[in-house]
Amino acid sequence: MIRMQTELAVLDMAGTTVRDDGLVIRAFDEAATAVGLPEAGPERDRARRYVLDTMGQSKIEVFGALFGTDERAREANAAFEQAYGDFVDGDVSPIPGAAEAISALRDAGVRVALTTGFSPATQQRILDALGWGDIADVVLAPGPGVRGRPHPDLVLTALMRAGVDDVRKVAVVGDTSTDIVCGLRAGAATVAGVLTGAHDEPALRAAGASHVLDSVAALPDLLLAA
DSSP states (O other): OOOOOOOEEEEESBTTTEEOTTHHHHHHHHHHHHTTOOSSSHHHHHHHHHHHHTTTBOHHHHHHHHHSSHHHHHHHHHHHHHHHHHHHHHHOEEOTTHHHHHHHHHHTTOEEEEEOSSOHHHHHHHHHHHTOTTSOSEEEOOBTTBOOBTSSHHHHHHHHHHTOOOGGGEEEEESSHHHHHHHHHHTOSEEEEESSSSOOHHHHHHHTOSEEESSGGGHHHHHHHO
């Protein structure tokens, strides 16, 4: 693939640009209890492990795989979104250097999209809690016509909304193997993992990451130097 100048950086939120101190598992435990999963024991442990392994994916799809029926998945997702939203205000903060990295990219003419596996409402709660209302050119979450990761929709939709004409001008950055697979399926030229979230370097490399960075703070050096 020919390397072109990056025009769009598609950045994950929780674990990549945003630190949430384990809120996903805390909110999942609330959701699992709401649909009757035992509060302790192997079934709960397996479910927690699955949630960790599928970090980055659309939560409604994760709950569908865990709980078997659309009704239980919707009930779990509603409880998860409520719990996560209740926790957000005091427990989310920017990854150190994330806001500065986004500003540096935008100042250099690179458009920035923030994407998530959460619902649009929860994404907005996070942005509001951080005061990030205008930090990015595009904010995007799964919804009608936009499937969650590992499908390529978030990247390709961000590309269209940002007005970028070639996926080879896109960089995708995330902390999970799911983020990496999403970027690769979309055809992005740069698909970088960061070590501030759910998955470690071997997992990110195994998923196909083109680069692994200590954090998103190093992204301007990678993209702007190129």
